[in-house]
Amino acid sequence: MATAKESVKKVICASCDVSCSVKAHVKDGRVVKVSQSDNPLFKGHICMKGVYAPKGFAHPNRIRYPLKRVGERGSGKWERVSWEEAMEDISSRLTSIVDKYGPEAFAVSTSMWNTSTDMGLGRRFMNLLGSPNWISGVALCMGNTAAINRMVYGWYPFPDFQLTNCIVLMGHNPRRHSWVPVYQYIRAAQQRGAKLIVLDPRRSENAEKADLWLPLKVGTDTVMMMGWLNIIIENEWYD
Secondary structure (H helix, E strand, C coil), X not given: CCCCCCEEEEEECCCCCCCCEEEEEEECCEXXXXXXXXXXXXXXXXXXXXXXXXXXXXXXXXXXXXXXXXXXXCCCCEEECXXXXXXXXXXXXXXXXXXXXXXHHCCEECCHHHHCCCCCHHHHHHHHHCCCCEECHHHHCHHHHHHHHHHXXXXXXXXXXXXXXXXXXXXXXXXXXXCHHHHHHHHHHHHCCCEEEEECCCCCXXXXXXXXXXXXXXXXXXXXXXXXXXXXXXXXXXC
């Protein structure tokens, strides 16, 4: 009996917001394996989340269709319904809430940057509804960084790990299976002689590997940075 041939596709891993370039091995219409890219720029940029993705895809408890609760809350009793029925039910419930209490009667929280779910539609939906009650992980993480970048030196620039001779990590701890490309770039830079300074109250993995670990008191990061800037300006070390 002939077996289905395995095909390999170049894809982007969506297990986190780093979005590494990887290869998906497909057989019988299912992803059976995820491996690292052949591109030398991305080789080695894969973590356990990407490697174990096929098991998540094939898990019997993975939710692939709308489910409607048919028992008491917490009983775990559900039935599968069509997308049309689900959307109609949700629309009807939301409409009644908005009509009675106004569009600010409920809130939406989603992290499309991290989960690659609605690609911004959740926020757009709240805009059209007329409610400001939308929040995501971006507001506590990448959003503030991007805002400062735009005001100072451009949209989210990437460090020049290949040429820099000094790397500073402020409360950031890239690990082998978290922020994988950054972890790899830092280790490669250190191998060629670049110095690593880590500002972190925790003795993190990168603090262990650092040339200089500065266990700052919480909330003093800005004081440290202003001090550094003052010394750089006074000594005219800026380029």
